[in-house]
Amino acid sequence: MDYFAGPDVSLRTCALCIVDTKGAIIFERELACDVDEITDCLKGFAHPVVRIGFEAGTMRQHLFYGLTNDGFDVVGMEARQVSVGLSAMRSKADKNDVHGVAQILRTGWFSPVHMKSREAHKIRALLNCCKALLNKTIDLANEVRGFLKFFGQRLPKTVQHGSFDDLVRPLIAADEVMSQAMLPLLDARVAIFQYYLAVDRRVKRGPQ
Template structure:
């Protein structure tokens, strides 16, 4: 007889339910959320039991790797589909949720969730720590700006993290009472900033040692954080049947509602990894805002500032089309030169900085 085991996971305990192929409940209980306890309970029912399932959650990685090490086949279910199914039950309890998960496994109406590798989770933990420390630094800087504004001390709109301490400390050096109140905040911010630098250097070192991240950083707008975030989010590229499904996985494709004669496409679903979406937005902006030229022989390639204003008028007349891009041009991949030396090949476009093109021309390289 075939058995289906559903586990409803909470922080301290789990509810387990085992049903047979007819849907009859064979055994159920509530035990501690420890792998050893769960394995002993399952083996006590039937040593031949080899398959368990639960919905994706905070303990999915811990339970998946622990149960797989014990010889079980682990099925991690997509939480949204499980929630929609369990909503049909009148009473929501941990016991009923475990029964519902077991019935979902029996019917086969579920989507399986990929569990990322432990290395990817370690990378994500490093990125999360870096982001949290930087956020606290910014919070303290904003707090200091607000406290100083009461006394008429207005800092520059943009002050670097490294020079913030020196610029702020000298503004109230003569006020003993104000120094007593603000110096501890500055000292705490300095400690946090030094910790942030250590984590940032660790991220950069990890990126430089990874050939794939180095290749990703050749794309304009992609830095160490974005490259590591994207790689850790993808984890295993083989799990995607096509490169087009990657965009849908990260929630970059529009939703669609179709019923009868109604067919309404919506905005992007944004259902993917939040870190990958936030990290990819600046890179996508840099790609969309690049100055496009037809060829390197165009006169506009030789001069960053165009001679004509086109249809622009008013405050926009005579300005560079994209002054914030640092002089990046889009160059056809068919040209030899800087594009090919970067290891980029194939059809499409590549972004090459103007100063690199000018340097190659001075050295006599044909581009």
């Protein structure tokens, strides 16, 4: 008899269901969404688990690689197919989703999803960080531009990020109120822009 485990993963918890080859529910438990706790639970089960499968998603990447490293055969299932499969089942209660995930895994009615490597996710995190920092730099520059318009100061449409601070500070230096209003924005923008440059250099160096 083979056994299949279908975790239903949320942000902090993981509902675990194990079914046998015939589809009978053999084991159920709610665990913390933690690799070590899930591993201990599965290794404590009376029989070897043939395969573990769950919907592909953000929280699943960590569990996929953690459980794989612990010696389990783990597969990511295409989320849309799992959703369709669950919606076709009689019971619509959320608590029964974990049963459905285990049954879909057992029947093989799913498409395996390629899980990106940890290295790929690290590069993606750097790129997303770089983009977020640049967007914040632009947002603060636009805030300063908006304030200056109230006082009749119009900056050129295009100003290099590295030149923005040197262009604006002389315009507000003689006005105490304008300086108090805009210097914090300029200081914050410079700091964020420097972080952006540092992350951008790291991205351009490529994998280490």
